[in-house]
Amino acid sequence: MGRAQDLLEKAMNNxxxxxxxxxxxxxxxxGLSRLEVQKDKFFFQSxxxxxxxxxxxxxxxxxxxxxxENNMNEIETVIQxxxxxxxxxxxxxx
Amino acid sequence: MEKPKVxxxxxxxxxxxxxxxxxxxxxxxxxxxxxxxxxGDVVAIKMHCGELGSSAYIxxxxxxxxxxxxxELGGRPFACDTTTQTYGTxxxxxxxxxxIETAERNGxxxxxxxxxxxxxxxxxxxxxxxxxxxxxxxxxxAYIAQAIAAADKVIVLTHFKGHGMGVIGGALKNLGxxxxxxxxxxxxxxxxxxxxxxxxxxVFHPENFKGKEADPDWExxxxxxxxxxxxxxxxxxxxxxxxxxINCLGCGSWMNPRGIFEPNLANFDATDIAIADAALGVIKxxxxxxxxxxxxxxxxxxxxxxxxxxxxxxVPHLGVFASKxxxxxxxxxxxAAMHAxxxxxxxxxxxxxxxxxxxxxxxxxxxxEGLSEQTTINTAVVNGLGSRDHxxxxxxxxxxxxxxxxPDPRPTKVRFAxxxxxxQPFPFDKHDGRGYNxxxxxxxxxxxxDNITVDPHSHQDAAYHGDGGWHPGxxxxxxxxxxxxxxxxxKTKK
Numbered sequence: 001m002g003r004a005q006d007l008l009e010k011a012m013n014n015x016x017x018x019x020x021x022x023x024x025x026x027x028x029x030x031g032l033s034r035l036e037v038q039k040d041k042f043f044f045q046s047x048x049x050x051x052x053x054x055x056x057x058x059x060x061x062x063x064x065x066x067x068x069e070n071n072m073n074e075i076e077t078v079i080q081x082x083x084x085x086x087x088x089x090x091x092x093x094x
Numbered sequence: 095m096e097k098p099k100v101x102x103x104x105x106x107x108x109x110x111x112x113x114x115x116x117x118x119x120x121x122x123x124x125x126x127x128x129x130x131x132x133x134g135d136v137v138a139i140k141m142h143c144g145e146l147g148s149s150a151y152i153x154x155x156x157x158x159x160x161x162x163x164x165x166e167l168g169g170r171p172f173a174c175d176t177t178t179q180t181y182g183t184x185x186x187x188x189x190x191x192x193x194i195e196t197a198e199r200n201g202x203x204x205x206x207x208x209x210x211x212x213x214x215x216x217x218x219x220x221x222x223x224x225x226x227x228x229x230x231x232x233x234x235x236a237y238i239a240q241a242i243a244a245a246d247k248v249i250v251l252t253h254f255k256g257h258g259m260g261v262i263g264g265a266l267k268n269l270g271x272x273x274x275x276x277x278x279x280x281x282x283x284x285x286x287x288x289x290x291x292x293x294x295x296x297v298f299h300p301e302n303f304k305g306k307e308a309d310p311d312w313e314x315x316x317x318x319x320x321x322x323x324x325x326x327x328x329x330x331x332x333x334x335x336x337x338x339x340i341n342c343l344g345c346g347s348w349m350n351p352r353g354i355f356e357p358n359l360a361n362f363d364a365t366d367i368a369i370a371d372a373a374l375g376v377i378k379x380x381x382x383x384x385x386x387x388x389x390x391x392x393x394x395x396x397x398x399x400x401x402x403x404x405x406x407x408x409v410p411h412l413g414v415f416a417s418k419x420x421x422x423x424x425x426x427x428x429x430a431a432m433h434a435x436x437x438x439x440x441x442x443x444x445x446x447x448x449x450x451x452x453x454x455x456x457x458x459x460x461x462x463e464g465l466s467e468q469t470t471i472n473t474a475v476v477n478g479l480g481s482r483d484h485x486x487x488x489x490x491x492x493x494x495x496x497x498x499x500x501p502d503p504r505p506t507k508v509r510f511a512x513x514x515x516x517x518q519p520f521p522f523d524k525h526d527g528r529g530y531n532x533x534x535x536x537x538x539x540x541x542x543x544d545n546i547t548v549d550p551h552s553h554q555d556a557a558y559h560g561d562g563g564w565h566p567g568x569x570x571x572x573x574x575x576x577x578x579x580x581x582x583x584x585k586t587k588k
Contacts, residue, residue, distance in 0.1 A: 041351065042351050046350070050445055050457065054445065055444065
């Protein structure tokens with residue numbers, strides 16, 4: 001498994017853990033299902049997705065240590081960023 | 095054996111002779127390139143003019159300074175780049191016409207450079223000189239851009255940065271890709287190679303094509319290939335004549351995100367190896383004694399100037415380097431980047447490689463995982479091109495008098511006294527010889543702090559009050575704009 005996928009998986013495990021918090025469980029489960037769609041794409045197989053995976057992992061760690069609305073919003077913002085970027089062409093090879 | 099020397103000046107600048115542009119000339123001299131150039135020599139300055147949209151490419155003023163220096167030595171310089179493979183779908187340097195137009199948009203012309211800018215491999219990219227490279231680790235021949243192979247001397251003037259495929263874009267890549275003709279680039283990128291070519295080795299998943307209706311960009315899947323090797327059939331099947339693929343890299347950015355291609359690490363690694371062999375081909379074509387390398391390691395963007403955009407630099411400016419050894423100079427730059435902290439907010443931080451001591455380009459430059467910033471450098475050691483081991487020599491500033499304004503190096507009084515007598519730009523005849531209508535004194539501190547402590551309307555006679563409206567004409571009706579009826583409005587509406 002690549003570095004980006006590995007980090008994404010860690011972030012998803014954190015979100016699974018966070019979903020036990022009843023205040024955020026619906027939003028966490030929604031985020032997880034969105035990430036399931038993206039996780040095997042080239043975006044995460046390549047290095048293109050590593051910054052997003054890194055950002056998501058850090059956001060989930062922050063949420064675990066301090067579960068609140070702002071931190072949950074931050075997680076959702078990164079998930080949205082992943083949705084927006086994962087299918088975009090333009091991976092720079094040359 | 096004596097270690098090759100790499101002449102270096104850092105990126106700090108506090109006087110004209112320590113400007114980065116003048117430091118580039120200083121390391122040129124320190125490395126002895128002035129002794130290499132004889133009167134009448136035709137000297138190619140190989141640079142990268144940047145893909146349309148990129149902004150970190152070398153500034154024309156660096157090239158101009160080197161061209162001026164070559165002319166001062168009696169040489170006849172020309173700056174050049176080469177045509178590219180088709181690469182992405184909308185390449186801006188694919189033909190000579192594209193290249194020249196892009197170069198001019200990016201600021202490179204004879205007017206800015208003080209010498210012509212040429213496409214070194216002709217209109218299509220087949221003007222070249224074939225050389226055998228028996229010492230090559232993977233390649234056994236290379237195709238060198240004709241204008242470079244034909245030059246008496248070559249200065250390889252490189253903007254040092256990262257690169258998606260090459261991992262680093264340094265002197266070796268400027269030789270191994272930049273000095274190759276288009277024909278030569280297909281060789282280096284492994285076109286039709288039985289093991290490392292995309293056509294032969296890529297895992298193809300046509301089942302991941304979702305069909306015309308579900309994929310609004312489906313026509314680009316056909317149109318991304320210059321040979322037309324992809325076809326979407328009427329019943330929504332994606333076909334690929336893979337045996338004819340020449341590795342132009344035009345399709346990857348469409349196929350990879352859709353999961354139609356699996357990333358092909360071996361193609362990338364093999365290309366990085368081939369870059370070093372092709373670089374050796376240039377040295378053989380030009381002659382080791384006839385070529386010098388300068389790396390300008392500023393704006394160290396993660397991806398190459400061929401990417402069409404330039405991200406925040408991975409590290410702060412590193413400085414300028416010059417050497418006769420392309421391996422040593424690239425290793426010196428890689429080392430400098432490794433020891434530097436990552437730029438806050440850059441990809442280096444996002445990738446977690448921002449700490450000094452972390453390799454910056456494996457993840458910051460490479461497009462796919464598993465690439466190494468050392469592959470090309472190490473291969474160039476293996477094929478005998480140079481040495482990783484080197485000695486850094488700190489070049490000293492040459493003095494500001496060396497860098498006077500070249501068209502007119504006379505001091506101020508000599509240049510302007512007579513002119514100012516004739517056309518005095520200062521209105522001495524106004525306001526008791528003070529020249530201008532200004533207040534004698536204002537509260538300077540009132541506008542220096544975080545808060546403004548003076549009323550916005552307190553200054554005298556101001557037509558513009560900073561409130562979004564323009565209020566000229568309170569004292570002069572000729573300033574008043576006309577309204578629809580052709581009358582004068584007293585004030586413009588906000």
